[in-house]
Amino acid sequence: MSDAGERGQKAASAPPPFCLLPTRSAAAAGERIEVRGADETNSAREAPWPLTWGRGINTAVVGILGAVILVHSRWGTQFSCTPEANQSCSSNVPPTFPIANDVDVPRLPTVAFLNRCYWPDSEATGQLLADLCIDLSQDFQVHVICGMPNSPTTDEYVHHGTETRDGVIIHRLRHSSFEKKSKFGRLLNLTSFSWAARRYLRSTEHRFDLVVSETDPFLLPLVAAKYAKRTDAKLVCYLQDIYPDVAEAIGKVKTSWLTRRLRRRLKSAYDQADRVVVLGDCMERRLIASPWSIDPAKMRVLPNWSDCQSIQPIDGSKNPFRSRHGLGDKIVVMHSGNMGLTQRLDVLIDATRTAQWPDNAVLLLVGDGAVKEALVDQAGDSDRVRFLPYQPRESLGESLSAADLHVVSMHPNITGCLCPSKLYGILAAGRAVLAIADDRTDLAQTVSGHRLGWTCPPGQAGAMAAAVAKAAGNREELAKAGRRAREIALQRYDRPVVTKQFSAMLKELLPTDGTSAGS
Structure with a gap:
């Protein structure tokens, strides 16, 4: 028997690992197809064998596993629910009800977002993205094609499969999830999710009106562009960073x-896109300039945001955090969020060791x-530096308001490559900002242009310590900058x-005629 025949028999006889959608024949016959996650459909079934290996595997073996997974196209294959397979599926989607033939109910346009990271990830x-999709669900039928969370806030979610939450239909795909410490493991993670998303879009019966690709991982615009070209969907490339x-x-x-080859391929996706959305003017300038040379007419600048209802200023004397x-009465200099290579926080720790650093100031690194x-x-046993883990989102108002001065730091070489999203939570909390960034960045221009705090160039520990000392010596200006921060957060962010x-x-x-692709 041919390999194709064997695969067909296996797909027909075994319960599907990922029940997604009704087939067109089933839908035409009027059968109601229900959807659920693979862990409920076949709880005894184990994940593909490469994913059951323990963490800490050495990078050489990870590289071999990556090659095997990428070569064997059977891994990560997604299936549509058939009427036969439907017998083992239970619904995570709200029930449907018959509609009278004489009632004309308009169908909402459908939009699919592609991004590895989604609720319940704390990143x-x-x-x-969860905020955006929930808000868009008022005007669109919103789907999210996502992967496994790196830092889940709860374990109560469908790990592999489909569920509906807050009006958003979530399709969570299988992919590798090796620790970030391994270079090859990280490469395998981003490649395997991109591969899984590609196979999902090739097999799904959904026909989306719009497909929006984010950049976790950065290969996703290539995946989305292929789907959009094949189905004539509108394509939006939504860039949180530029790779x-x-x-x-x-x-x-x-x-x-x-x-250079990767840039050419990504450029082809951006050229195909109907819109390329970036977070700031500095990112737009980079993409319009050579070597990207993206058409300015399709560019849109939409910043990230914060929820000013859930994050509100709390007076320091009343703050339980x-x-x-x-x-106590320390001057709290806080960096809250990801601690990666692009922040150069090592220089900030060096600043705490200089003579200019105030004796009553403590650097608090949260995340x-x-x-x-x-x-x-690097910090060792210094009493000037402390570390705390990520705080629950519902407690961000307390943690962000606990600072007197927030640090937002950018590597000197990444001007125009990204815009730090942590800025907007800080503004919502009504706190002053120390922007450690190039003057050409949106970050530095926002802080200086609206008098939200202080700026200094990256990589200069002495300048950072001097800025902290200046802020610590002027409590009145700290308070004024915080009030201005809250005002602009409400108005713009x-x-x-x-x-x-x-x-x-x-x-x-x-x-404009109201027609859409259907699903």
Whole structure:
């Protein structure tokens, strides 16, 4: 028997690992197909064998596993639910009800977002995407094609399969999830999710009106572009960062034929896109300039945001976070969020050792990331530096308000490659900002232009310490900068303000006659 025949028999006889959608024949016959996750459909079934290996595997073996997974196209194959398979599926989707033939109910346009990170991940990109999708669900039928969370806030979610939450249909795909410490493991993670998303879009019966690709991982615009071209869907490339520029800028990779080829392929996806959305003017300038040379007419600048209802200023004397962590009357200089290579937090720790650093100031690093262990080792037993883990999102108002001064730091070489999303939570909390960034960045221009705090150039520990000393010596200006921060957050960077702008941008791409692709 041929390999194709064997695969056909296996697909027909075994319960599907990922029940997604009704087949067109089933839908035409009027059968109701229900959807559920693979862990419920066949709980005894184990994940593909490469994914059952323990963490800490050496990088040579990870590389071999990656090659095997990418070569064997059977891994990660997604199936549509058939009427036969439906017998083992139970519904995570709200029930459907018959509609009288004489009732004309308009169908909402459908939009699919592609991004590895989504709820319940605590990472900022996942939280922001969840906000956006929930708000868009008022005007669109929203689907999210996502992967496994790196830092889940709960274990109560469908790990592999489909569920509906807050009006958003979530399709969570299988992929590898090796620790970030392994270079080959990280490469395998991003490649395997991109591969899984590609296979999902090739097999799904859904026909989306719009497909929006984010950049976790950065290969996703290539996946989305193929789907959009095949189905005539509108394509939006929504860039939280610009690769391979970021990797080249911080020295993770050297400019070579490989990065040039990757840039050419990504450029082809951006050229095909109906809109390319970036977070700031500095990112737009980079993409319009050579070597990207993207058409300015398709560019849109939409910043990230914060929820000013859930994050509100709390007076320091009444803040339970400060009390719990014994911060007392210290000047708290906080960095909250990811601790990665692009922040250069090692220089900030160096600043605490200079003579200019105030004696009553403490640097509080809240979060996690690839370089946290190195930072802990660097800080040693210094009483000027403390570390705390990520805080629950519902407690961000307390934690962000506990600072007197927030640090937002950018590597000197990544100007125009990204815009830090942590800025907007800080503004919502009504706190002053120390922007450690190039003057050409949106970050530095926002802080200086609206008098939200202080700026200083990256890589200069003495200048950072001097800025902290200046802020610590002027409590009145700290308070004024915080009030201005809250005002601009409400006016420009509040969640409903920005998500409505995103919705309007998507509606611009839809046909004016109300027709849509269907699903």
